[in-house]
Amino acid sequence: xxxxxxxxxxxxxxxxxxxxxxxxxxxxxxLHSAKRGKIGYVYNSEPKTIDVVILGSSRxxxxxxxxxxxxxxxxxxxxxxxxxKLFESDLILKLLVAKKNKIKNxxxxxxxxxSSELDYSEANALKFMPYFWDSxxxxxxxxxxxxxxxxxxxxxxxxxxxxxxxxxxxMLSNALDKKGNDLNDGGYLGLxxxxxxxxxDLSNSKPRRNKYYEEIKTLCKKNNINxxxxxxxxxxxxxxxxxxxxxxxxxxxxxxxxxxVTEDKYFSSCSHLxxxxxxxxxxxxxxxxxx
Amino acid sequence: xxxxxxxxxxxxxxxxxxxxxxxxxxxxxxNALLIIAxxxxxxxxxxxxxxxxxxxxFLDYYTGIRIEKSTNEKWRKFWFWxxxxxxxxxxxxxxxxxxxxxxxxxxxxxxxFKASPILLNVVLPVGISFYTFHGLSYVIDxxxxxxxxxxxxxDYSLFVSYFPxxxxxxxxxxxxxxxxxxxxxxxxxxxxxxxxxxxxxxxxKKVVIADTCATYANAIFDNYASMNSFSLILGGVYFAFQIYxxxxxxxxxxxxxxxxxxxxxxxxxxxxxxxxxxxxxWRRWHISLSSWFRDYLYIPLGGSKGGLWMxxxxxxxxxxxxxxxxxxxxxxxxxxxxxxxxxLPLLLSNSNRNNMDSITLKWNFDSVRVLFSILTTxxxxxxxWVFFRAKTITDAVLYLKKIFTNGEFSAQxxxxxxxxxxxxxxxxxxxxxxxxxxxxxxxxxGKRSMLKMALAIMAIIAFGTYSDYKEFIYFQF
Numbered sequence: 001x002x003x004x005x006x007x008x009x010x011x012x013x014x015x016x017x018x019x020x021x022x023x024x025x026x027x028x029x030x031l032h033s034a035k036r037g038k039i040g041y042v043y044n045s046e047p048k049t050i051d052v053v054i055l056g057s058s059r060x061x062x063x064x065x066x067x068x069x070x071x072x073x074x075x076x077x078x079x080x081x082x083x084x085k086l087f088e089s090d091l092i093l094k095l096l097v098a099k100k101n102k103i104k105n106x107x108x109x110x111x112x113x114x115s116s117e118l119d120y121s122e123a124n125a126l127k128f129m130p131y132f133w134d135s136x137x138x139x140x141x142x143x144x145x146x147x148x149x150x151x152x153x154x155x156x157x158x159x160x161x162x163x164x165x166x167x168x169x170x171m172l173s174n175a176l177d178k179k180g181n182d183l184n185d186g187g188y189l190g191l192x193x194x195x196x197x198x199x200x201d202l203s204n205s206k207p208r209r210n211k212y213y214e215e216i217k218t219l220c221k222k223n224n225i226n227x228x229x230x231x232x233x234x235x236x237x238x239x240x241x242x243x244x245x246x247x248x249x250x251x252x253x254x255x256x257x258x259x260x261v262t263e264d265k266y267f268s269s270c271s272h273l274x275x276x277x278x279x280x281x282x283x284x285x286x287x288x289x290x291x
Numbered sequence: 292x293x294x295x296x297x298x299x300x301x302x303x304x305x306x307x308x309x310x311x312x313x314x315x316x317x318x319x320x321x322n323a324l325l326i327i328a329x330x331x332x333x334x335x336x337x338x339x340x341x342x343x344x345x346x347x348x349f350l351d352y353y354t355g356i357r358i359e360k361s362t363n364e365k366w367r368k369f370w371f372w373x374x375x376x377x378x379x380x381x382x383x384x385x386x387x388x389x390x391x392x393x394x395x396x397x398x399x400x401x402x403x404f405k406a407s408p409i410l411l412n413v414v415l416p417v418g419i420s421f422y423t424f425h426g427l428s429y430v431i432d433x434x435x436x437x438x439x440x441x442x443x444x445x446d447y448s449l450f451v452s453y454f455p456x457x458x459x460x461x462x463x464x465x466x467x468x469x470x471x472x473x474x475x476x477x478x479x480x481x482x483x484x485x486x487x488x489x490x491x492x493x494x495x496k497k498v499v500i501a502d503t504c505a506t507y508a509n510a511i512f513d514n515y516a517s518m519n520s521f522s523l524i525l526g527g528v529y530f531a532f533q534i535y536x537x538x539x540x541x542x543x544x545x546x547x548x549x550x551x552x553x554x555x556x557x558x559x560x561x562x563x564x565x566x567x568x569x570x571x572x573w574r575r576w577h578i579s580l581s582s583w584f585r586d587y588l589y590i591p592l593g594g595s596k597g598g599l600w601m602x603x604x605x606x607x608x609x610x611x612x613x614x615x616x617x618x619x620x621x622x623x624x625x626x627x628x629x630x631x632x633x634x635l636p637l638l639l640s641n642s643n644r645n646n647m648d649s650i651t652l653k654w655n656f657d658s659v660r661v662l663f664s665i666l667t668t669x670x671x672x673x674x675x676w677v678f679f680r681a682k683t684i685t686d687a688v689l690y691l692k693k694i695f696t697n698g699e700f701s702a703q704x705x706x707x708x709x710x711x712x713x714x715x716x717x718x719x720x721x722x723x724x725x726x727x728x729x730x731x732x733x734x735x736x737g738k739r740s741m742l743k744m745a746l747a748i749m750a751i752i753a754f755g756t757y758s759d760y761k762e763f764i765y766f767q768f
Contacts, residue, residue, distance in 0.1 A: 001311065001478050001480075003480050004478070004480050004483050004484065007480075007484055007487070008487070010741065011487065011744060011748075014741070014744065014745050014748060015748050015752075018745060018748055018749050018752065019752060022749070022752065022753055156752060160752055160755065160757050161757060161758060162758055163755070163756060163757050163758055164506075164707075164708070164756075164758050165758075167753075167754075168753055168754060169709075169713075
């Protein structure tokens with residue numbers, strides 16, 4: 001039996017060593033490329049001066065047309081991500097500041113995420129995981145996550161857990177510095193399909209004060225960044241539009257652009273503008289803040 | 292609690308520790324612990340069905356004794372048929388009732404009567420097909436006086452409900468497992484080491500091969516209407532490796548963990564995709580089920596003794612019943628029927644027992660012929676698997692039809708965000724490893740076992756599929 005227990009011990013040691021080695025290899029590969037996705041771009045790019053950083057969910061990602069900022073001579077990048085909550089926006093901004101980027105303005109889409117029950121979306125949170133061991137900022141941000149300890153104490157676990165997005169295939173693409181699609185058009189993605197049966201219901205959504213929004217405000221103030229917090233358009237047939245008024249009550253500094261674009265022809269879905277709608281909306285933002 | 296879950300990774304070492312360090316005094320304490328562990332393992336699925344398992348165990352235990360003790364033939368028959376009918380009755384109610392009810396209602400509708408089926412809202416108790424067959428084989432063997440009835444209820448219970456084989460086999464025989472559980476087991480390092488190697492190899496098959504293939508096979512089968520010929524062919528191949536990796540991986544883990552407890556289970560797979568004809572395939576695939584049907588259905592029906600036509604009739608019967616055993620769906624029945632059809636030329640030419648020897652390849656024409664036979668057999672099984680995997684027979688037929696009518700053989704981006712061909716390299720490597728080790732139970736043990744173990748562990752953690760978690764296919768049967 002002693003011999004067998006020693007055999008098992010050897011296997012456990014092998015398992016641990018392989019996990020450590022793979023963790024190091026994968027982390028190195030992810031630290032190698034700034035071209036694959038938005039988080040890699042934040043994490044691995046050289047520090048630069050950015051006139052406008054756009055943060056938020058898909059309602060920032062699909063709504064703020066980065067090339068229009070560039071045409072005005074502004075260096076801008078849209079870091080919006082589908083499903084992102086303020087947790088992710090806060091973390092991106094923290095990383096950008098920590099990486100010594102000089103940021104002049106932040107446009108933060110902050111509307112529907114104020115009513116979210118979840119701190120963060122797992123689909124976006126996983127994108128930070130390759131840098132978990134390399135970045136104290138990321139570790140601190142996930143400190144309250146129920147998986148924190150397992151991510152912290154089990155090497156390579158995070159790559160196994162999210163293997164479809166962070167596994168061998170993606171690691172190899174990072175190692176080979178293959179370009180991803182997320183960075184095209186300054187991080188903006190236009191929607192071209194217009195949907196004509198639009199409706200949405202926000203009557204059950206209740207906005208609340210949000211810890212991460214407060215952190216973003218503090219961070220901007222501390223680093224002399226002009227924060228422009230906005231609410232973006234919804235389609236006409238939306239029940240419970242008073243939600244946006246409630247947001248305004250909690251946070252009067254948030255600009256309400258909910259009704260800047262209203263016609264259904266400019267919407268791909270009730271909460272997402274088409275490319276054409278996004279251009280109208282971006283033009284208004286540029287006019288109001290950057291003329 | 293799946294074999295590849297974290298909960299099981301705690302459960303197994305705990306049982307192992309208790310088995311060898313606390314309950315190791317006598318075979319009774321060892322067996323008692325394994326039964327408690329097995330019942331706990333089973334109740335993790337659904338504790339309510341534990342009563343069914345205990346009842347089924349008690350029924351076969353009691354009827355077995357009654358059959359042996361009865362001096363009157365009428366009573367022997369009575370106890371025998373009581374056990375058979377209750378066992379099959381449970382299987383019929385839980386597994387097949389809704390199918391028959393729906394099919395009957397559909398048949399009435401076709402001939403002009405309006406009928407709506409009365410359906411039972413019950414879930415299928417996990418492993419029912421397996422433990423029912425354990426019990427049936429035991430009672431049949433006693434009835435035909437091949438074995439003596441077991442009077443120790445604990446030993447008999449362990450034979451039926453031993454957790455490694457409880458939910459997906461292999462289907463054990465009383466003649467094989469009961470003698471093993473009737474003696475105290477002593478720890479054997481070599482056996483336990485081989486067990487660990489087999490568990491690790493089973494995990495490779497499950498999480499690296501089966502679960503990865505599943506993401507591709509699902510993306511192709513679920514969207515077959517928009518797939519080109521190349522994707523559809525690959526879909527069949529991926530599913531073939533999915534089901535093989537899934538089921539043989541499970542069996543390897545079951546056999547491996549049994550070795551940790553000093554028990555040897557029946558081998559269930561013997562590299563079936565290296566078969567040279569379909570008869571050989573069925574001697575190598577799900578061996579415990581094939582041999583069960585051979586011994587308890589094919590031979591009692593007359594086997595091959597009654598001439599060619601009886602042989603053909605019996606072959607069709609066992610394949611169709613075998614298909615139906617897998618699930619209450621016409622697709623499984625057609626799958627069984629197709630396999631019987633594949634058998635037909637072998638029966639007619641009396642060549643179903645031609646390929647009994649081991650396979651060796653050399654640089655000669657004969658090896659080319661062998662290789663061609665292997666590929667042809669694999670291709671035939673893939674066609675049959677399409678029926679096994681498809682939701683309906685119509686889907687399966689359209690799937691196959693599209694392979695021939697689409698005519699496009701190009702890379703296609705799938706729903707799982709991968710190209711259709713991306714898995715071929717991994718499958719090729721897996722086939723190569725299996726081919727080089729086809730004379731052994733698994734490829735890890737033996738020379739340089741630690742190096743091979745390290746590679747296997749690396750494959751499991753670096754190439755396994757975890758986020759898209761899959762349960763074992765055969766659990767549903």
